Structures are given as C-alpha cells and as structure tokens.
Amino acid sequence: MNFDLIPLDRSELARHPADALVLLLPEGAAGAGKDALSTFIAQAQASGDLDTQAGKCLQAWKVAGVAARRVLLVGCGDGSAARIRKAVAAAVTALRDAPVKHLVLALPETAASAGVQAAVLAAADASYVYTTTQSKPEPRKLRQLSLAVADVEASRDALARASAMVQGVELAKEWANRPGNHATPTHLAQAAQALAKGVSRMRCEVLGPKEVEKLGMGAFMAVAQGTHEPLRFIVLRYDGADKAQAPVVLVGKGITFDSGGISIKPAAEMDEMKFDMSGAASVLGVFRALAELKPALNVVGLIPACENLPDGRAVKPGDVVTSMSGQTIEILNTDAEGRLVLCDALTYAERFKPRAVVDIATLTGACMIALGGVRSGLFSSSDALARALQDAGEAAHDLCWRMPLDDDYAEGLKTRFADVANVAGRAAGAVTAAKFLQRFAGKFDWAHLDIAGTAWKSGAAKGATGRPVPLLLTYLLNTAPTEPRTAEAAGKGKAKQASNPAKNRAA
Template sequence: MDFELKTFDLADACRQKCDALVALVTEDASGGADPVSRLAQDARKSGDFEPKPGKLLQAWRVDGVAAKRVVIAGAGDGSGKRVQAAVQAAVGALRTKGVKRLLIALPADAGDEAVRAAVTATAETSYVYVATKSKPEGRELERVTIAVPASVTAHRQAFDAARGTAVGIEFARELGNLPPNLATPTRLGEEAKKLAKAQGFRCEVLGPKEVEKLGMGSFMAVARGSEEPLRFIVLQYRGAADSQAPVVLVGKGITFDSGGISIKPAPEMDEMKFDMSGAASVLGTFRALGELKPKLNVVGIIPACENLPDGRAMKPGDVITSMSGQTIEVLNTDAEGRLILCDALTYAERFKPRAVVDIATLTGACVIALGGVRSGMFSSDDALARALQDAGDAAFDLCWRMPLDDEYAEGLKTNFADVANVGGRPAGSVTAAKFLQRFAGKYPWAHLDIAGTAWKGGGAKGSTGRPVGLLVQYLLSQQDSAAAAKAPRRKAAAAR
C-alpha cells in the first residue's frame, strides 16, 4: 500500500477521483459550502449524525463529489486518539467494498499527531493476513492519500515517520502471524539476513556450536527439547559515528512455547506461536529503521528457539549456568523466556550500550494486571522509563511503568543455585522483571512485557505488531535528543 500526503481542503478533496472519500468532522467544525460539509451539517441538524469518535455517516454517489463512496467520520475533539478511532471505524467499514484508492481528509486544524494517527490507523485496519491461504483475497487498498489543509511541508516529517513505522508494524505482524512450522528459529535468522541485505545492515546469525562457545548455558537449556536448532541473531544499524554508543533492543524469540515439561493446557496453546512477538517487534523496528534512516546506532539481539518436551528437555529442579556465570534453578520450564533473555542481556554488554530495552511476551501475570491496553514497562533508569512512556503516548502504543522494589526479589531465592527462575504467583510480572534485572546491571535497562498487547485472541486473532510503534518513536526521540545536546555546545563555541 502506498501513502501520499497532499494539500487539499475539503472542497478540493471532493473533486479528487478515487474510490472512497473519508472526511473527518470534529465537534466544533464550522462547516463549509462543499457538498460533504453540507451533508454533514444537514445530518447533524436532523440528528442522523454526531461527530463523536467512531460515529459514521455513509453515502453513495453524492452530488458534486467525484468519489463513488463518501464516509463522514466523527473525530471528536480532533486529537490524535480521536482521529485514530475515526479512521479505524471508517476504513473498517470500507474493507469489503472493493476500495483501492482512498482519500482521507483531515480536519482543518489537524496537526502532526493527527497525521501520524491517520497513517498508522489506516495501515492497521486494512491489514489482512494471506500468507498461508490458498486463495489470498482481501488486500484491496493500493493507494491512500492523506489530505491536510495546511502546507505539506509542515507535516512531512510526521508523515514520513508514520509511514515508515507502518511498514515496520506490518512486517512484525506478518512474522508473528506465520504458523510455527514455518516461523522457526532458522526462518527468523533467514528473515534477518534478507532484511540486512536489503537495507544495508550488519547481520550475524549464530548456531548451536557458536552459542555453546559463548557459554550461553541458560539459552541452550531451553532449546534442548526441540529438534529445531536454535539461532542467535545480531543485527546492527549504523546511522551515526561508530563512537556513538548504540541503543540495544533484545527480543524474545520463542517460536513456539508448549511450556516444556511443565506443559501448558491444550486450549489456546496454538496462540503460543505468538511467543516470538518480541523478536518480531525487533525485526519490525529494524524494517522501519531502513525506511527512516535516523542518525543513531541501534543493535538488535534475538535469541530464538522452541520450548518443547522430549527426553533431552530441561526439567524442574535442573540447575543451569548462564553466560554471566550465575546459576539458575529451574522450578518451572514454562518460565523459559527469561532464561533465553538473560544470556542475551549479558551478551549486550559487549556493545557498551547507552541503553538496553528487552521486549518479551513474558508473563500471564502482566495480562491480568494491565489487560490488552498497555504493555508493562519496568526500568532501572528513570530517564529511560520517561522516554519510553512518552514514546508510547506519542505513538498511541501505550505502556505503564511497574515497580522494581528489591523486596520483590525475595521470592527468587533458592537453596540450590544463585537464583530461581520463578518466584510464585504473587506479582509474577514483577518477579520476572527482577530476575532479568540481575543480568542488566551494567547499563540503563528497561523491560517491556507485551504478553497482553502483542496479539489478540478470539475472532480477531492475530498479531498486533506492538510495540514497534513505541520503539520507533523512542529511537527517533533519541536521535532528536542527541542533536539537541550538540546544539548548545556549537553555540557556545561560536560565542567564544
């Protein structure tokens, strides 16, 4: 799908030839003389339409409008969140209508936030998975024009960032939706290599022998129960000088999680193909970096394997040795994500990072705590936590900071190793984060638990691509903050 940004007011938009015109109307819209504005005004007076978020008025062949279909969508106060809801409702209503060319006319006072919301909401709502269907039908939208009344130049940066982010989100969704017999650790390594070749990234994919030499005993223990060989993927995006410390993203890549010997219940176990959503989000973020090319350095680390039960699989009671040298007693083999992440977090030290963010579908406890609205965010660094929270708010990809009090680590104590891999049911998402924190003490660190936000179940089952939006926005903010930090020094030098 191609996006373009054009300068049109609603009267101009009415003259554009396309399959459908979506006009966003706010609560305080004064209206105009064009056919769509008149239609909206008449409908409001008669009580047939109110511009609340998600409310729609659909019409066919409106006099004076070149588009076949017209959808008037309520956008409330015109904020980014309300524009997002309006576009989701309108595009959803058009999904089965054979619309290939769509024009979305934003409100007269639309800002960058509305532009970002319109692009990402359109991409999200129009996405259809077809990769493993015999008749790949449903993907209809080919070109989407975002119309803004003001100059295109004023919104270009926000538009380009949103378009690049949308590409990354779709890439992550495609990987997340693939069945586990296709989205194997080997496949993830191949996808990383293809992405690196296409975008000019550095890429290294390590197998079992290389991982063993590194001493990643914790990662290897999880992979032992599967015939699929593990893969340890390292991607590097270089957009700044080599002297600039990188941001490191670590994504959990369990391509299928049966629970191992501590096997999961059968109902909904098929959804455990989404347990590699952290890995998919890292790859999706790198896909967006290839589009946006920000001036910073980013490293992506993905430990990928399956968690299955067989005669070689790790058992409850086993004691394993991590890359850091710390020993771990395995009390529950279904708490495997933290076991592969801890070795990846130790490996991240070699990059001397400015910050490390790990992303994982880690705990059902986080789903209980926050549901599917916000990802759980834990951090040892207040500045990093604020930056991630702000990025999530700006990208409409929300997170919520959770506690990391030392007392929560008490449950991880054991008589037989340095640490246990679980701490009981109470505060399960927090004790999981406390486990990871033991391996992330040499840099600013944050952990995003996306167990509730990475996919949806039921009739809408599928990957959401979250938190690619948050991660991309955070990285772009880091580029901006680095540029801002340099500016005063240049001014001071000039003054001298």
C-alpha cells in the first residue's frame, strides 16, 4: 500500500478523485460551511443519523457535489489516537468488500502525529490479506491511502515512521502466517539474508549445526535433535551509529513448528503452533523498518530457529543438557522448549556488550491466561528498561504489562539432577519461565516479552497480528538521538510500501 498526505480542506476533498472518502468526525463536529461535504454532514446531524461514537459509520453513495463514489462519516469519539484507530478500522472493514483501491481519509483537525500513525496502522491492518500459499489469491484491494491532515509538513515524519512500521508489521505477519513447511529454519535464514542484502548499514550471518555445536549451545541443539530440518542461528546487525555506541539486542524465539516434542501437544489447534516463531518474525519486522528509517542507533537481532518434533532422536523428559553458559538443565517437559533455545541466545548476546537485551517469545500459555490477547507480558531486571518498554507500548498502542520476578518464584526450578529444571509447577507458569531465562541474563539489562496471547488470533480471525513490532520499533526510535526520516519523506512528502513486502524482501 502507498501512503501520501493532502491538505484537510472540505472543498478540496469534495473535488478529490477517489473510490471512497472517509471523514472522521469527533464529538461536537459541525457541518458548518457551504461546501458539499459540510452540507452532507449538517443534513446527517439534523436527521439524527450521525453518531460520533468511535467506530460508528454512516455510508452514502454518490453524494451530490462529491467526486468520490462512496462517502463515509465515521465517529471518532474524543479524537484521541486510540479512538482514531478504532474508527479507521471500522471504516476500512466496512469498505473491505467494495472495489476501493484509492481511499481518502480525512483526520480530525486536532489529530497529531500519534493520530497519523494510528490511522495508517489501522488501515493497513484492516486491509491486510495473506496470499502466499493460496493457488488463486485475491490480493489486497486497497492500494493507495491519502491522509488529509491539518498540517501536511508537520505530519511528514509521522507518516514516514508509520509507513515503515507497517512494512515491519506486515513482514512479521507474513512469516508468522506461513505454514511450517513454508517457513522452515532455512527459509527464515534466507529471509534474513535477503532483508540485509543491499542495505548498507545492515548485515546478516547464519550459523548452522556445526557452528552452533562449536559454540556449545547444548540447550538449543537438544530442542532441534528430533527433526530432520537443520537448525539455524541467525545474527542480524544494523549499525546506524558509531561503533562506540552499545547496541540493543533483540532475541526472537524461532520455533518454526512446535509439536511439543515427546511431551506432545493435543491435536486440536496444533496447526497454530506455526505461530511459535512469532518472536523471530517480529525481529525480522523490526529490521525491515530499520532498513527504511535508517535511525542513528545500533541494533543486533538474534534468532535461534529450529523445529520441535518427536522422533527416535528427540530429547526425552529427564534428559540433562549443558547450555552455552555452562549451566546444566534437566528437561522435565520437552514442550517447554522456547526457554531452551532462548537461554543459549541470551548467553551469545553477551559478546556484543549490549546496553539492553529484549527477548520476544510466544513462551507460555500461562501468560495468555493471565493477560489474554490485550497486553503482552513484560518481565525485566531493570526498572528503567521496563518503563521505557511500557511507555513505548502505550505510545504505539501495542500494550504490555509488567509482571513480577520475585526470587521466591524460582524455587520450583530447583532439581537434584542439574543446576536448574526447565519447568516448575503449573502455578505462575509465565513467571517461572521468565525466572529461568533470568539466570542467563545477569550480565546486562534484560527484558522478556511473553507474546503468547498477543502474537496471533484464533477462530474466524485466525492469523498473525505482527505484534510487538510497533512496541519494539517505538522503543528503539525513542533511544535514537534524532527523529528518523526517509529520503522520500523528506523530498516528496510520501512514504511508500510495497504491496507485498515479504515477496519483495524474502526468499
């Protein structure tokens, strides 16, 4: 989808050619004026058909004096970014079955940068279509979104940032949505290599089984030993600042399919375990956005990628393995495999002398029970890092909630047969999983995002959400010394997105 900015002038909007025109109307909006749109708004108000509650829509066909074939008046409540997001989602959903390729979206006069970002993300999300493994795909209908804003110049940076964020979110969705046979560890590695290719500040290194064994990543190798697909350890680097600047390291869980191993999962809904690499997908998404924005900061992405399957070579409950850190782990449950691949990646992260490390993982069903699909679980050894991530989530409308890390929670991980067990009891399962990871993150400020409840949706809306790409990107950009801008945004005032970034960027 392509995005551009146009002035917020109702007379001009009435003459603007488009397949549909959406006007977001906050509480107290008036139809003052003699232009066609103001007249239509006033008539809707007078008849009692206009409801400015966020998401309420009034659709009309061929309004007199308006060039666009369809006109939607959509309430956006108090005009906040959250209400704008809800309103835009409702409007684009209402138009989804219509032949709308070019949509003009008029934001409230009071909409700030946050409103621009919310509108772009909501429109992209509501119009997103997955097509990769369909024989006769129906591509996304909406191709062009023109945002009408009160101050075009003041909105350029917000549009560039939002457009890059959309590209990152959609790349994350693409890879998380792909079935396991179309998103193997090798495929993920190829996608990362393609992402870094041609980007001057980005590079990618891929380690295979021999290199991983040489590093002593016994926990990671244990998870992968039950599958014929070779593991891959992906190292992405974005060097946008001086070498002296310590990087932020993002570690994404890359279990491309999780059967549970010998501790096999129930058959029902096991297909959704293709989403178990959503943490890895989010790291790819962040790097896609960094390639577009080119901010002045250093970021490392680590993706331990493998399958977790049962066969005659698979790791067994009760087996003891040695992690890269030298700590021994008794594997009591082979379905608690994410923490095993992450712990070795966390140890690997030490070599970068990072200022912060954030791991992202669909780690526990317990977190989904605790927080549902609204907020991701946030655990951190640093109050400052936790605040920065939570603030970024609030700003990006990609919410998280800080959970406890009391030492008492680690009691259940004690075992007679190794330094630590990989699971405790059922109680506080998300917390004990985080306590396990914390053992391997003592040499840097660390945070863990458990996205088991937020990375995808089930049921009729089944599919990846692309979270927490907005949270992570906002956090990173908040640490950069200056606001990033793309060359296109600075020169032309437009930010463009490929209609299918995954096909353009990934193998």
